[in-house]
Amino acid sequence: MKWKNLETNTIHAGKILDEQFGALNTPIYQTSTHVFESTAQGGARFSGDEQGYIYGRLGNPTVRELERRMAILEGTEDAAATGSGMGAVSSTIFALLKSGDHMIASSALYGCTYALFSNKCKDLGIEVSFVDICNETAIRNVLQENTRVIYAETPLNPNMICVDLNMIAKIGQTTGVTTVIDNTFMSPALQQPAAFGIDVIVHSATKYLNGHGDVIAGIICAKESLISEIKMTTLKNMGAILSPHDAWLVIRGLKTLHLRMERHCENAQQVAEFLEAEPLVKVVYFPGLISHQGYSLVGSQMKAAGGMIAFELNGSFSDTVHFMDTLELCKRAVSLGDAETLIQHPASMTHSGYDPETRRQAGISDSLIRLSVGLEHADDIIADLHQALEACRN
Numbered sequence: 255m256k257w258k259n260l261e262t263n264t265i266h267a268g269k270i271l272d273e274q275f276g277a278l279n280t281p282i283y284q285t286s287t288h289v290f291e292s293t294a295q296g297g298a299r300f301s302g303d304e305q306g307y308i309y310g311r312l313g314n315p316t317v318r319e320l321e322r323r324m325a326i327l328e329g330t331e332d333a334a335a336t337g338s339g340m341g342a343v344s345s346t347i348f349a350l351l352k353s354g355d356h357m358i359a360s361s362a363l364y365g366c367t368y369a370l371f372s373n374k375c376k377d378l379g380i381e382v383s384f385v386d387i388c389n390e391t392a393i394r395n396v397l398q399e400n401t402r403v404i405y406a407e408t409p410l411n412p413n414m415i416c417v418d419l420n421m422i423a424k425i426g427q428t429t430g431v432t433t434v435i436d437n438t439f440m441s442p443a444l445q446q447p448a449a450f451g452i453d454v455i456v457h458s459a460t461k462y463l464n465g466h467g468d469v470i471a472g473i474i475c476a477k478e479s480l481i482s483e484i485k486m487t488t489l490k491n492m493g494a495i496l497s498p499h500d501a502w503l504v505i506r507g508l509k510t511l512h513l514r515m516e517r518h519c520e521n522a523q524q525v526a527e528f529l530e531a532e533p534l535v536k537v538v539y540f541p542g543l544i545s546h547q548g549y550s551l552v553g554s555q556m557k558a559a560g561g562m563i564a565f566e567l568n569g570s571f572s573d574t575v576h577f578m579d580t581l582e583l584c585k586r587a588v589s590l591g592d593a594e595t596l597i598q599h600p601a602s603m604t605h606s607g608y609d610p611e612t613r614r615q616a617g618i619s620d621s622l623i624r625l626s627v628g629l630e631h632a633d634d635i636i637a638d639l640h641q642a643l644e645a646c647r648n
C-alpha cells in the first residue's frame with residue numbers, strides 16, 4: 255500500500271505483513287535456501303509456473319521488502335537490492351550495455367564508477383564518452399547510433415554540480431536512450447528522478463538510505479521488465495546481492511530518512527553559510543547558496559539542498575592537510591550520509607583513481623575538500639571547523 259506523503263511511506267509503504275506472528279518489524283529471514291514441499295514444486299518454482307522463494311541469490315523475503323519500499327519511495331514499478339552501490343551501478347550497466355554499444359557519462363562521477371566506466375567498460379568493448387553532463391549541446395554532439403545509456407549523478411560527487419533532470423530525460427525520451435541517475439546524494443526524500451522521466455535510479459544505500467554507517471548496500475529502481483532482467487542476468491549470475499541482515503538495517507534506516515534529511519539540510523545550510531563568510535575559504539560549492547550553479551534547481555527538482563558541501567581553502571595543499579588534521583569533531587573518513595560529520599579529500603582519496611589532468615578537467619581540484627554534514631548540533635560542527643581554520647591562520 256502507498257500513502258499520500260513520503261513521511262508516511264518511509265515508515266509503512268511496501269511492508270510485507272507477518273501474518274503468522276503479527277510482528278511489527280520485518281523479520282530477518284536469515285536463510286540461504288528455501289525448502290520445497292515436493293520435487294514438482296521445486297521444478298515449478300524454477301520454471302516460473304509457481305511463485306515462491308528458491309535460493310538466497312535469487313531472492314529473499316527481507317530483501318524483497320526493502321525493494322518494495324524503495325520502488326514506492328522512488329516512484330518506479332520495481333526495485334532490486336544489491337550488495338553495494340557499485341553492485342547497483344555495475345548490475346545496471348552490464349544489463350543495459352554489450353560490446354559495441356556506446357554510453358554517455360558525466361566527466362565527474364564517484365571515483366569507482368568512473369574507474370568502472372573508463373577501464374572495465376573499455377576492456378569489454380563498450381565505448382564511453384565523458385562529457386560536461388550539464389551541457390545539452392555537448393551531450394547531443396556525442397550521441398551516436400549505438401548510444402544506449404546516458405549516465406549521471408546529481409549533485410555530482412564530489413564537486414556538487416547539479417544536473418537538470420528534465421533536460422536529461424528529454425534527450426533520453428526523444429532518442430530512445432535509457433537514462434540512469436545516481437540519486438545517492440539526495441535520496442528520494444529530496445529528489446525523485448522518475449518523476450522527471452528518468453528511466454533508472456541507482457543508489458549507494460550505504461549512505462543516506464541507511465544513514466547509520468553500519469552497512470554497505472545498493473538499490474536499483476526502474477520499470478518491472480528491466481528489474482526482472484537485471485535480477486535474472488547480472489544480479490543472479492554475477493552475484494552482487496544484498497544479505498537479509500543488511501537489507502533489514504537499510505529498512506530500519508529508511509524509517510527515519512525524512513527526519514534525518516531535514517536535519518542534514520538545516521545543518522548543511524548553516525555550515526555552508528559559515529564557510530562562505532570565512533576569508534580563508536576560497537569557494538563553497540553547495541546548492542543552497544545563491545552563488546551556486548544548482549541554486550535554481552532547489553525547490554523545483556530538489557526539495558532542499560541536501561547535506562553535502564564541497565569547498566576549497568585559500569592556501570596550499572599542505573594548508574588543506576593541516577586544516578583536515580586539526581579537526582576534532584568532524585571525522586576524516588570517506589563515505590557520506592551518516593549521523594557523524596565526515597570530511598575527506600577527493601583528490602587523494604575517493605577520486606584518486608582519476609589521472610590528475612582528467613580529474614582537474616572534471617572540476618575536482620587538488621584543494622577540494624568534501625564535507626558530509628552530520629546530525630550533530632550545527633554550532634558544534636561550525637565551532638570545530640572554526641578552530642581548524644584558526645589553526646591554519648596561525
Ligand code: LCS
Binds near residue numbers: 366411
Ligand atoms: N554512487 C555514489 C554517488 C557514491 O558516492 C558511491 C560511494 C557509490 C555510488 C558506490 O557505493 P558503495 O559501493 O560504496 O555502496 N561513495 C563513496 C564516497 O564518496 N566515499 O566513500 C564511498
